[in-house]
Amino acid sequence: MATVELQHVTKRFGDVLAVNDLNLKIKDQEFLVFVGPSGCGKTTALRMVAGLEQQSGGNIYIGDRLVNDVAPKDRDIAMVFQNYALYPHMNVEQNLAFGLKLRHVGKAEIKRRIDGAAQILALGHLLKRRPRELSGGQRQRVAVGRAIVREPAAFLMDEPLSNLDAKLRIQTRAEIQKLHQRIRTTTIYVTHDQVEAMTMGERIAVMHDGILQQLDTPEALYERPANLFVAGFIGSPAMNFFKGKIVGTPDAPLVDVGLFSVAVPSPQRAAASRALGSEVVYGVRPEHMFVRDGSSPEGVTVEAKVEVVEYLGYEEQVYCSLDSTSFNVRLPAQMRTHVGGRIPLTIPKDRGHVFDAKTEQALAA
């Protein structure tokens, strides 16, 4: 068990800056998720922690130890790979024991740890099988088991669920969470799937173009995205954005997007007062808009034209347009929205987010 700290870590591949001045500290026993689109530098960052990639600059600490020049085998970490990377010439038991034998762990201790991992992961009946005789889900569990038996300072997981089918992925997602609650080993988990990040991470590091965009809890990322990228990346379907301008008075600033004006949400009001007249982007999540009825919260209401309706059973996703601007909303399924019709949509006054159009950063609270 240990903390993992990255200080000003940079990685260059030729002219490409894959990771740019990454600073973060993973707490002891924490489950931290790196998330971002492909090519954002999240896997490179993980591989630098593992020692499989040498950083171009900066320092990496595991516990109190500076590991910049420490070989992967001496970093006391265990890694789970996307394609599991099991050793095909060994059976499950030998796969699990491999790392322990290399570390000269005693026979009795190896057996104890393998039995423990086999019990946690339900691998007992598979110990004598070769990897090719296992299903994808079983292989995935062996890969996790190989990490557990090592009892390392930290687990590094590189998209370990992306080779599983959708149903198994959700099930295994829960199993990995349960496992972490049980053994509390510091874990860094890389994924491109924001749902996986939101459901699993205690904290999430959102990366884009090699730069850490925001490091926070899932709630904070959802409620207070630091910039346009995070706002658009977290949440599905993505947040709707409208270009506009800050108008009104310092006491009651408004965002005027042309089609409608809406009050600046209260946490950002002070910042908006200082920025009267500046160009901004107003964002509101599809699930935060309502069809107006008697009980609707206070806000601004617009008449939107329904373009496409995707019925999902429990709700429907409705693609609307307002003049030439299109956006989408999530509505209860019983609304029975009709394509081509018009619906009165209320944007509640405090659910929006205001971003500076130039810097793309959220207006500071």
Added chain:
Amino acid sequence: MASTDLVVGDFAIEHAPGHRMRRFFSSAAFWLTIGAFLLFAVFPVYWMFVTTFKQINDLYSLDENPLIFNLAPTLEHVQFLWDQTRYPTWLVNTVEIGVFTVIITLLVSIPAAYALARSRFPGSGTLGIGIFLTYLIPPTLLFLPLSQIVVGLGLINTRWSLVLVYPTFTIPFCTWLLMGFFRGVPREMTEAARVDGCSRLGALFRVVLPVSLPGILTVVIFAFTLTMQEYVYALTFVSEQTEKTVTLGVSADLIRGDVFAWSSLMAGALIISVPVAIAYNFFLDTFVKGITGGAVK
């Protein structure tokens, strides 16, 4: 039109025989082609076999069917080869040269192929191609400079000259072949081993080599056969009876002027090719995989 499977009723039944006929012809063409190739490939081996065991009178008789035994088969030519020539010594020499060459080849080719397959260093691609190009220079050109080296080292007229020279063509070939096998081992597997506790070299020995074992066995067999069938270097560097290889020995000692000891020649060739043919048979699939490996991933 007749081949439409979706058609139902009389129409389809009416056309079914035509369909069957066409299938018969296409499969007949397939087997005829295969048969022709098979005949082409197997006939020399069969000829070698019957010639080995035919009595001389049978072999030279022009009146009988030359493809079958018209007189009882005999072992006398094998006996002659074994007792009256140095064939057993040549056989031992050939195996000995093969074994040493294979060992040298593996010692050089495995690290070279692994480095070329896995590490990215300046010029690694060019180096890989360069190694293969050396294989393309024919021995008939190379034997002149190589003979200078062999003489200089005092190895002329010994089988050790061949142990020294044969790796010049087995190493490029086997390095190239092994690169294919090593590229087929997922990179993550070696990375997992390195995280698990291996050094880079440890990962090669504990994971990559065991996983590539079929490939390495294939390389062993091919390097061995390459040395076994070599003729030009053996002819130019070795003239001592007791140092000769099979290819050199049989052709030098069983052909006297224009007199060919056909049956013993064939026996000499048959004895050495049968084990190899069997070995090839087992490893041909992995051999093909080694050549195409990495290309189709």
